[in-house]
Amino acid sequence: MIVCVAVVGHxxxxxxxxxxxxxxxSLKLRHIVHCSLDVVDERVNNPKKSGPTLNETFLGLLYPTxxxxxxxxxxxxxxxxxxxxxxxxxxxxxxxxxxxxxHAAYVDAISNPxxxxxxxxTSKTFAERVSTIVKSFGLSSTG
Amino acid sequence: xxxxxxESCVDSLLTEMVSMYCNRLYANKPExxxxxxxxxGYQVGHQLSERYTMERPRFTDHLDAIKFICKDFWSELxxxxxxxxxxxxxxxxxxxxxxxxxxxxxxxxxxxNGDLSQENAEAAENKAAQEPxxxxxxxxxxxxxxxxxxxIACAVSADPSHLPACSFVVRIKx
Numbered sequence: 562m563i564v565c566v567a568v569v570g571h572x573x574x575x576x577x578x579x580x581x582x583x584x585x586x587s588l589k590l591r592h593i594v595h596c597s598l599d600v601v602d603e604r605v606n607n608p609k610k611s612g613p614t615l616n617e618t619f620l621g622l623l624y625p626t627x628x629x630x631x632x633x634x635x636x637x638x639x640x641x642x643x644x645x646x647x648x649x650x651x652x653x654x655x656x657x658x659x660x661x662x663x664h665a666a667y668v669d670a671i672s673n674p675x676x677x678x679x680x681x682x683t684s685k686t687f688a689e690r691v692s693t694i695v696k697s698f699g700l701s702s703t704g
Numbered sequence: 705x706x707x708x709x710x711e712s713c714v715d716s717l718l719t720e721m722v723s724m725y726c727n728r729l730y731a732n733k734p735e736x737x738x739x740x741x742x743x744x745g746y747q748v749g750h751q752l753s754e755r756y757t758m759e760r761p762r763f764t765d766h767l768d769a770i771k772f773i774c775k776d777f778w779s780e781l782x783x784x785x786x787x788x789x790x791x792x793x794x795x796x797x798x799x800x801x802x803x804x805x806x807x808x809x810x811x812x813x814x815x816x817n818g819d820l821s822q823e824n825a826e827a828a829e830n831k832a833a834q835e836p837x838x839x840x841x842x843x844x845x846x847x848x849x850x851x852x853x854x855x856i857a858c859a860v861s862a863d864p865s866h867l868p869a870c871s872f873v874v875r876i877k878x
Contacts, residue, residue: 637757
């Protein structure tokens with residue numbers, strides 16, 4: 562089950578953060594997202610020679626914490642997408658699919674001429690699309 | 705599932721935008737009009753580059769990003785690629801388009817304005833030469849916005865001496 566998704570800009574400024582649990586631990590989730598930014602920077606600046614090519618947008622599992630797994634995705638414009646999930650066995654292909662759809666929704670949201678680059682995304686359509694993507698992620702991974 | 709836009713609509717929109725900024729909003733201040741048009745182009749390029757780099761793996765260096773501009777970005781905008789790319793390997797690139805779409809249908813003949821007296825002819829010629837320059841400010845802004853979004857700070861200028869062939873000079877700031 563996806564707990565939280567976040568979009569972070571290229572100066573590590575948060576552009577969108579949305580949690581999908583009922584519990585009131587949004588602060589803890591923000592903290593997890595913040596820590597995962599360091600891992601993203603480390604992966605980008607110190608590529609392992611035997612790992613995947615450093616041109617990949619999908620960064621894979623960033624780090625597992627107590628109950629959560631955190632996945633990262635870095636676009637060409639240095640915007641980072643962070644996904645926090647509680648599922649124990651999530652296939653990489655599912656996460657990649659999720660990020661691809663999320664990226665499409667993000668691109669549509671920032672193509673809005675009234676959106677100011679660098680500011681938070683306030684579009685309701687974007688929030689609805691993200692909810693739809695998150696719900697269908699849950700279904701496809703259990704089905 | 706892409707949507708299509710009529711090309712003549714885009715041409716008309718650009719023409720009207722340039723004419724509005726040059727003739728109505730900043731009628732006596734062409735530098736302000738130019739920088740405003742450049743800023744509009746910057747935002748457009750910024751957003752377009754986000755969309756067109758969606759499926760691609762990340763770029764390794766500046767040359768990759770410039771090649772992306774020359775090939776994919778230009779094809780998406782103008783259905784053709786940049787015809788010639790030159791570099792001095794020290795951060796300056798010249799992108800040459802032999803038939804730049806947005807100015808290819810513009811009249812370059814200064815005598816069309818109808819005034820036959822000498823000083824008016826010169827003023828008319830200056831004004832006619834300014835129009836394609838203003839359009840080029842928009843295109844420079846688009847390129848600058850796209851490159852800035854890819855993490856490359858640069859200055860872009862256009863060389864309109866042989867319209868409709870147009871060269872864009874990109875100088876990467878160190």
